[in-house]
Amino acid sequence: MIRVALPANLRTLANVGREVELEVGGAVTQRTVLTALEAAYPMLRGTIRDHTTQTRRPMLRFFACEEDLSDESPDAPLPEEVVAGKEPYLIVGAIAGG
Amino acid sequence: MTTVRLLVGTHKGAFILTSDERRERWKVDGPEFTGWDVYHVKGSPVDPKRLYASQSRGWFGQVVQRSDDGGKTWEPAGNEFKYEGAINTHKWYDNTDHPYDFTRVWHLEPSLTDADTVYAGVEDAALFKSTDAGKTWEELDALRHHPTAPSWAPGAGGLCLHTIIQDPTNPDRLTIAISSAGAFRTDDAGKSWKPINKGLRSDFIPDPDAEVGHCVHHIAMHPSRPNVLFMQKHWDVMRSDNGGDSWTEVSGNLPTDFGFVIDVHAHEPETIYVVPIKSDSDHFVPDGKLRVYRSKNGGNEWEALTNGLPQKDCYVNVLRDAMTVDNLESCGVYFGTTAGQVYASNNSGDSWKPVVENLPAVLSLEVQTLA
Numbered sequence: 001m002i003r004v005a006l007p008a009n010l011r012t013l014a015n016v017g018r019e020v021e022l023e024v025g026g027a028v029t030q031r032t033v034l035t036a037l038e039a040a041y042p043m044l045r046g047t048i049r050d051h052t053t054q055t056r057r058p059m060l061r062f063f064a065c066e067e068d069l070s071d072e073s074p075d076a077p078l079p080e081e082v083v084a085g086k087e088p089y090l091i092v093g094a095i096a097g098g
Numbered sequence: 099m100t101t102v103r104l105l106v107g108t109h110k111g112a113f114i115l116t117s118d119e120r121r122e123r124w125k126v127d128g129p130e131f132t133g134w135d136v137y138h139v140k141g142s143p144v145d146p147k148r149l150y151a152s153q154s155r156g157w158f159g160q161v162v163q164r165s166d167d168g169g170k171t172w173e174p175a176g177n178e179f180k181y182e183g184a185i186n187t188h189k190w191y192d193n194t195d196h197p198y199d200f201t202r203v204w205h206l207e208p209s210l211t212d213a214d215t216v217y218a219g220v221e222d223a224a225l226f227k228s229t230d231a232g233k234t235w236e237e238l239d240a241l242r243h244h245p246t247a248p249s250w251a252p253g254a255g256g257l258c259l260h261t262i263i264q265d266p267t268n269p270d271r272l273t274i275a276i277s278s279a280g281a282f283r284t285d286d287a288g289k290s291w292k293p294i295n296k297g298l299r300s301d302f303i304p305d306p307d308a309e310v311g312h313c314v315h316h317i318a319m320h321p322s323r324p325n326v327l328f329m330q331k332h333w334d335v336m337r338s339d340n341g342g343d344s345w346t347e348v349s350g351n352l353p354t355d356f357g358f359v360i361d362v363h364a365h366e367p368e369t370i371y372v373v374p375i376k377s378d379s380d381h382f383v384p385d386g387k388l389r390v391y392r393s394k395n396g397g398n399e400w401e402a403l404t405n406g407l408p409q410k411d412c413y414v415n416v417l418r419d420a421m422t423v424d425n426l427e428s429c430g431v432y433f434g435t436t437a438g439q440v441y442a443s444n445n446s447g448d449s450w451k452p453v454v455e456n457l458p459a460v461l462s463l464e465v466q467t468l469a
Contacts, residue, residue, distance in 0.1 A: 007157070008133065009133050009134060009155055009157065009158055010158060012131070012132055012133065013131075013134075013158075013161060013174070042174075043161065043174035045177070045178075046159055046160070046161075046177045046178060047158040047159050047161065047177075048158070051177075051178045051180065052180060057157065057158065057159060059156060059157040060157060060158075093157045093158070094157060
């Protein structure tokens with residue numbers, strides 16, 4: 001199972017806790033994880049990636065294993081620790097504003 | 099028994115306030131959508147249990163929420179607002195051309211005849227329509243493709259379409275307003291639009307009498323007289339007696355004619371309300387006094403309504419969608435402030451009481467009168 005940690009505003013929107021667990025078939029990449037996340041929680045569509053372009057919203061970033069993956073290819077494999085469920089894939093909102 | 103329900107959108111969530119017809123004691127429910135900006139919540143006039151809410155956040159974009167039980171439970175509806183056709187440009191603050199870019203829904207206007215139909219006014223300025231209760235949205239794109247659209251420029255809050263008025267006698271007529279492009283009207287259900295800004299004068303733009311470019315803050319209409327419109331412009335309070343074809347100023351003896359809200363009494367179509375704000379640089383009430391001004395003859399002659407409102411050390415603003423009237427026999431008037439107070443009058447504004455005093459900044463207020 002892939003663990004995904006959501007920022008607070010998206011947890012309230014999806015009515016979930018800090019992390020959700022997802023089954024991801026095939027290659028585990030940022031794209032396949034986010035697609036699985038949006039399939040499981042349709043209310044998150046458009047809140048992380050643009051509906052049309054599928055690009056990351058500018059004030060969100062993606063991390064795993066203490067690495068910033070935000071600008072990596074969405075089709076690059078995620079670290080083994082994420083695939084094995086030992087580490088979460090983190091969706092992080094910018095710490096700014098009130 | 100009649101119930102009055104106030105739908106409050108705030109900077110950090112939505113609240114629902116309920117009372118009986120006396121409107122003296124209120125129950126406060128919420129917050130819903132905690133931590134999100136709720137620009138607008140409005141109920142369907144066809145089915146008052148059907149509510150729509152605009153929930154947004156710069157980080158996460160736009161969510162539209164729908165309730166079918168009067169706000170007890172909510173369900174996310176569709177949030178894909180895709181501009182139709184070519185993406186054109188509008189002017190940016192520095193006068194460069196800026197591509198239209200969807201940011202948020204400012205205003206949701208449920209249809210007068212169908213609970214599943216709702217209009218959305220958005221930033222960057224465009225009008226969307228859903229006929230499936232918010233599940234999918236389609237742009238009425240003739241507005242954004244109006245020949246003047248490349249010249250539209252944003253106000254301080256962005257290039258937002260914030261006012262949508264339906265004519266109860268003509269389903270093909272819609273009147274909308276954009277800051278800061280002005281007012282527009284369609285008489286063919288959105289297939290074509292015409293600017294309706296004749297008579298507006300804005301001394302802070304290069305051509306004060308321009309066809310477009312006016313910062314209209316809000317427009318109100320009484321349903322019994324759809325050709326009579328009242329406008330709070332950036333500066334100036336205006337009225338039109340011909341559906342917006344021409345406007346005349348009715349600021350009269352107001353202490354300042356800058357402001358955001360304007361509304362019409364439920365039973366007296368010539369009785370209107372505004373909340374004067376000191377200036378476009380000082381967005382708070384003048385002299386530290388929170389005063390609603392009422393005209394009983396359609397403008398020009400205004401009286402200050404102060405009974406029950408703070409008359410010293412008050413520096414709040416009242417935003418464009420934050421005033422509403424109920425339709426009980428003794429008309430209720432309500433407004434919310436940027437300091438989180440919601441005030442109610444159960445006697446047409448003669449006296450006021452706070453309903454709740456410490457909410458987040460109030461962005462919008464709508465009332466439902468429920469039999």
